Amino acid sequence: MKIVVLVKQVPDSGAERNLRSDDSTVDRDSANNVINEMDEYAIEEALKLREAHGGEVTILTMGPERAAESIRKALSMGPDKAVHVLDDALHGSCALATSKVLAAALKTLEPDLVIAGAESTDARGQVLPHMLAERLGAAALTGARKLTVDGATLTIERQTEEGYEVVTASTPAVVSVWDTINEPRYPSFKGIMEAKKKPVQTLSLGDLGIDAGEVGFGGASTAVVEHARRPPRQGGTRVNDDGEGGVKLVEFLVSEKFV
Amino acid sequence: MLNEEQEALRQTVAEFAHEVVAPVIAEHYEKHTFPYDIIRQMSKMGLFGLPFPEQYGGMGGDYFALCVAIEELARVDSSVAITLEAAVSLGAMPIYRFGTEEQKATWLPQLVTGEALAAFGLTEPGFGSDAGGAQTRAVLDKASNEWVINGSKAFITNSGTDVTVVVAVAAVTGETDGRKEISIILVPSGTPGFHVQPGYSKVGWCASDTHELTFDDVRVPAANLLGNRGRGFAQFLQTLDEGRIAIAALATGLAQGCVDESLRYAKQRHAFGQPIGNFQAIQFKIADMEVRTHTARLAWHDAAARLVRGADFKRQAAIAKLHASEIAVTNAREATQIHGGYGFMNEFPVARFWRDSKILEIGEGTSEVQRMVIARDLGL
Ligand SMILES: Cc1cc2nc3c(=O)[nH]c(=O)nc-3n(C[C@H](O)[C@H](O)[C@H](O)COP(=O)(O)OP(=O)(O)OC[C@H]3O[C@@H](n4cnc5c(N)ncnc54)[C@H](O)[C@@H]3O)c2cc1C
Numbered sequence: 001m002k003i004v005v006l007v008k009q010v011p012d013s014g015a016e017r018n019l020r021s022d023d024s025t026v027d028r029d030s031a032n033n034v035i036n037e038m039d040e041y042a043i044e045e046a047l048k049l050r051e052a053h054g055g056e057v058t059i060l061t062m063g064p065e066r067a068a069e070s071i072r073k074a075l076s077m078g079p080d081k082a083v084h085v086l087d088d089a090l091h092g093s094c095a096l097a098t099s100k101v102l103a104a105a106l107k108t109l110e111p112d113l114v115i116a117g118a119e120s121t122d123a124r125g126q127v128l129p130h131m132l133a134e135r136l137g138a139a140a141l142t143g144a145r146k147l148t149v150d151g152a153t154l155t156i157e158r159q160t161e162e163g164y165e166v167v168t169a170s171t172p173a174v175v176s177v178w179d180t181i182n183e184p185r186y187p188s189f190k191g192i193m194e195a196k197k198k199p200v201q202t203l204s205l206g207d208l209g210i211d212a213g214e215v216g217f218g219g220a221s222t223a224v225v226e227h228a229r230r231p232p233r234q235g236g237t238r239v240n241d242d243g244e245g246g247v248k249l250v251e252f253l254v255s256e257k258f259v
Numbered sequence: 260m261l262n263e264e265q266e267a268l269r270q271t272v273a274e275f276a277h278e279v280v281a282p283v284i285a286e287h288y289e290k291h292t293f294p295y296d297i298i299r300q301m302s303k304m305g306l307f308g309l310p311f312p313e314q315y316g317g318m319g320g321d322y323f324a325l326c327v328a329i330e331e332l333a334r335v336d337s338s339v340a341i342t343l344e345a346a347v348s349l350g351a352m353p354i355y356r357f358g359t360e361e362q363k364a365t366w367l368p369q370l371v372t373g374e375a376l377a378a379f380g381l382t383e384p385g386f387g388s389d390a391g392g393a394q395t396r397a398v399l400d401k402a403s404n405e406w407v408i409n410g411s412k413a414f415i416t417n418s419g420t421d422v423t424v425v426v427a428v429a430a431v432t433g434e435t436d437g438r439k440e441i442s443i444i445l446v447p448s449g450t451p452g453f454h455v456q457p458g459y460s461k462v463g464w465c466a467s468d469t470h471e472l473t474f475d476d477v478r479v480p481a482a483n484l485l486g487n488r489g490r491g492f493a494q495f496l497q498t499l500d501e502g503r504i505a506i507a508a509l510a511t512g513l514a515q516g517c518v519d520e521s522l523r524y525a526k527q528r529h530a531f532g533q534p535i536g537n538f539q540a541i542q543f544k545i546a547d548m549e550v551r552t553h554t555a556r557l558a559w560h561d562a563a564a565r566l567v568r569g570a571d572f573k574r575q576a577a578i579a580k581l582h583a584s585e586i587a588v589t590n591a592r593e594a595t596q597i598h599g600g601y602g603f604m605n606e607f608p609v610a611r612f613w614r615d616s617k618i619l620e621i622g623e624g625t626s627e628v629q630r631m632v633i634a635r636d637l638g639l
Contacts, residue, residue: 076267186275188305189318192267 001055001149001171003046004109005079006102006116006128008036009063009070013121023217024224025092026122028064035070038117040077041177044184046115047078049149056080058109062090062101068200076187076195083109087205092217095123099131101215104208106136112171113154118143118178129176139169145180161257260560265327268320272328275304276335284336285606287466291458293420294466297339302373306343311355315367322348322501323563326508330556333512334519335608337615338466340509345416345467346370348502350377353427353443357486357494362445366425375424380412380472381495387413388628390429390495395474397430397444399481406432406444406484408452408477414622419455419470423448426472429491441491445483452477463614500573502623503580504566507559510583510619513612514552517587517594520609521545524598535597544593551586558582574636581629584619591616 011017011031018027046057059074059082061067071082085105093101106114114136119126126142133140141147144156145164152171157164159178187195205212213219239248253259261269280297287294301307309325311317318324325347333340351370354362354377369375386392395410408430412418418426425447433440446453456471486494522545525536535541558579565572594609595602602609620626 073267076271186300186304187267187271189264189268189309189320189324190305190313192264192271193319196264 001049001053001113002111003049003055003113003115004058004060004106004111005042005046006114007039007059007061007070007074008120009033009067010036010120010122019227023092024227033066035073036117036120038119038179040184041179041181042115042117043074043077043079044182045147045177048182053149058083060102060105062098071200072195075198076191077185078191081198082200083203084200085203089205089212089216092220093215094220094222095125095127096131096221097215097219099128099135101208101210103132103135104210105203114174116176118176129174133174136172139173141167141169141173142176144175144177147175261327265324268324269327269331272331276332280335280339284466288338288611289605291465293468294339298342301343307346307373308371310347311371316371321567323567326505326559326563329505330508330512333509334516337509337513338464340512341464341467342417344505344509346376348505349379349498350417353379353485353494353498369424375422376417376420378415378418378423378426380415380426380428382413384411384413388625391439391492393429393431393441395428395430397432404481405478406481408444408474410474412472414469415472417468418472420468427485429495432488440489442488443485443491443494444479445485446477446479450477450479463618499623500576501566503576504559504562506619506623507579507583510587511552511555511559513587513616514555514590517590517609517612518545518548518552521548521594521597541597544597548590548593551590555583555586574633577629577632581626585626587619588616
């Protein structure tokens with residue numbers, strides 16, 4: 001099975017993150033740039049499938065020069081090779097344009113299965129896997145907490161707020177995964193050493209036959225008009241027990257969907 | 260200073276230590292339980308195979324890489340770091356260096372992957388620094404072609420876990436010209452007459468496994484002799500020379516952990532209306548801790564680099580071990596001081612560091628022994 005895993009480099013969600021004042025994009029210079037956490041689960045799932053069914057795992061990243069660090073790190077977990085879509089004109093691309101670029105790159109790779117994280121910790125749009133499935137004419141199996149493969153048939157447990165849904169489709173498909181699906185491995189030293197020797201192909205917009213005007217700020221379908229820091233955390237709600245305390249607590253829990 | 264792969268290894272182990280070790284280690288420490296789950300995950304990462312070739316299931320790295328991993332683990336916790344150190348440099352390494360092909364084939368695959376642990380039994384209740392004083396005896400029974408071992412060993416790391424499979428025992432196997440002939444014999448766990456005594460109540464390293472071992476007419480095949488008869492002394496001296504570099508790395512990690520925790524605490528703890536990190540007395544303590552840690556790291560890097568390129572490293576290993584262990588004790592004392600009363604509470608990492616630091620000046624050659632080694636190497 002040919003599997004492509006989408007890997008995005010994002011600013012570490014555990015550290016301070018900023019938007020640039022000039023163009024409102026993520027300030028990567030001031031950030032600690034890491035692999036999007038959910039993507040590590042996607043990589044793990046792909047590696048497990050390769051262990052069980054054979055095949056090949058390719059990492060696909062669209063990002064600036066420094067995303068190469070995250071590609072190496074992803075490769076040290078065990079994938080076979082990587083493709084890095086790198087072009088200055090991509091800066092400022094919206095989700096729609098990103099999906100156009102990634103879909104073009106995926107067409108050159110002809111995967112049976114694309115696995116992605118369900119969301120990235122910076123944008124948290126959750127839209128890209130759907131957009132890609134649409135552009136590729138592939139099935140969209142999104143939000144998986146479990147994936148089983150039987151020949152060309154894929155079955156996922158799609159995680160919902162109420163529980164889960166069982167969804168089945170056949171390849172080719174795009175599967176997006178939550179962090180409930182597995183426990184990603186840590187790279188071994190052998191993996192780290194081998195990652196250095198694994199092929200990383202760089203593709204430009206020209207290689208993909210995409211005009212620079214269709215992407216970046218110029219081709220963006222959305223724009224950040226203004227941005228501000230999240231307001232400081234508010235004090236919590238206090239429930240004084242005047243006989244109705246229990247009821248009020250349950251009402252609160254229900255309103256927050258905890259029960 | 261670290262090359263690209265060593266740095267990637269360091270970061271991976273650092274992440275592992277924070278995500279997997281840090282959240283659970285205090286409880287293991289408090290309850291004196293061996294952290295099997297952590298060890299299993301370390302084995303999956305290949306940490307136990309770092310310095311061994313792929314032929315035996317190793318990672319194809321070297322001793323330097325092993326020490327990088329040990330330092331990063333010890334930065335968070337010494338019990339797991341010493342478990343790795345003892346398993347590799349005292350357990351598997353002597354078998355790799357001195358074992359016959361058959362012994363290597365039997366033991367290394369399971370040791371190198373970390374699925375199983377080996378221990379090294381040199382110290383006895385009556386003899387430590389003066390290892391030549393060993394009293395444990397092994398007599399070759401010609402009729403059955405077996406060694407018959409009697410005696411006891413003290414303070415043996417990793418000797419009694421559920422996954423311990425073999426202990427290398429230093430024993431007197433005869434006498435030549437009035438001098439004891441010492442050999443090392445491999446004794447599989449569970450051999451009749453080989454008894455693992457209950458774990459000690461220790462001041463530190465509370466989540467690591469340490470036992471006294473007794474041998475009552477323990478019989479093992481003659482082929483369990485490690486390498487050649489009478490080579491035991493040379494074998495354990497070489498084992499300990501290397502091990503000292505790993506202990507130096509471990510001590511450096513503990514010293515670094517003291518810096519990390521003190522920095523964090525100095526920024527958040529307030530006294531007299533300001534963070535204690537504003538006081539020069541605290542700043543200077545932390546600056547000095549950083550200086551000590553940095554120089555200890557340079558010392559073990561030098562010794563490990565010499566070892567890896569095949570140069571003499573005996574003196575440098577002793578210097579690194581002596582310096583790193585002494586500064587670890589100093590840093591732990593200062594870090595505890597910076598934490599005030601909380602530093603005396605077991606739930607704070609610095610309290611663990613304090614309790615774990617002292618053994619570093621004792622195990623794998625006391626500070627006095629390191630000074631003897633250095634002085635002897637200088638020609639005295
Ligand atoms: C937690 C723990 C784990 C251990 N793990 C292992 C293990 O896995 N395998 C193993 O074989 N051993 C192990 N040891 C034993 C350890 O290596 C010894 O404790 C150490 O070598 C010191 O020996 P000793 O305790 O017999 O002290 P002694 O040799 O009795 O020394 C007592 C004191 O006298 C000093 N001294 C001795 N001789 C001289 C001299 N000639 N000149 C000046 N001063 C001298 C020493 O430096 C020390 O201060 C472990 C110990 C501990 C506590």
